[in-house]
Amino acid sequence: MDSPSSVQNDHFCDWREGRGKEGAREAMKTFDELYLELAEKWRERTPGSGSVDALDKGIHHIGKKLLEEAAETWMAAEYEGAERVAEELSQLLYWSQLVMISAGLTPHDVYSRL
Numbered sequence: 491m492d493s494p495s496s497v498q499n500d501h502f503c504d505w506r507e508g509r510g511k512e513g514a515r516e517a518m519k520t521f522d523e524l525y526l527e528l529a530e531k532w533r534e535r536t537p538g539s540g541s542v543d544a545l546d547k548g549i550h551h552i553g554k555k556l557l558e559e560a561a562e563t564w565m566a567a568e569y570e571g572a573e574r575v576a577e578e579l580s581q582l583l584y585w586s587q588l589v590m591i592s593a594g595l596t597p598h599d600v601y602s603r604l
């Protein structure tokens with residue numbers, strides 16, 4: 491049986507080599523694609539968008555959600571397993587993007603500091 495580290499290594503190599511992407515592609519969006527969608531909705535003030543509502547509430551509201559998702563990510567990593575960590579991290583990325591939009595930043599502004 492594979493050890494946890496060899497399973498993780500295979501999982502990482504599959505991702506790095508782009509294996510398994512094709513089937514999942516329609517159901518998946520990248521960080522940049524989500525940012526574009528959110529920025530567009532904010533620019534157009536799309537009715538019914540939870541993101542527009544959150545941006546209207548302001549950085550205090552968004553910041554609290556960011557911390558909530560960070561804490562839930564931490565707890566998932568401590569107690570709930572990889573699948574739950576991925577779910578919580580996706581929400582953390584989403585709220586990070588609302589912080590970016592609220593601050594007038596693009597992904598380029600962030601990537602250029604990585």
Ligand SMILES: N=c1c2ncn([C@@H]3O[C@H](COP(=O)(O)OP(=O)(O)OP(=O)(O)O)[C@@H](O)[C@H]3O)c2ncn1[C@@H]1O[C@H](COP(=O)(O)O)[C@@H](O)[C@H]1O
Nearest residue numbers: 524527528531538539540541542555562580581582584585
């Ligand atoms: N990826 C996300 C996303 N991740 C998290 N969230 C929101 O973040 C909150 C966190 O969810 P939780 O399960 O932790 O919270 P909850 O307790 O169920 O809900 P709350 O009581 O905290 O609101 C929820 O309110 C979600 O609506 C998201 N909301 C929207 N998106 C994507 O953003 C895009 C634009 O969405 P709209 O602005 O709603 O059109 C779409 O592609 C969406 O899929």
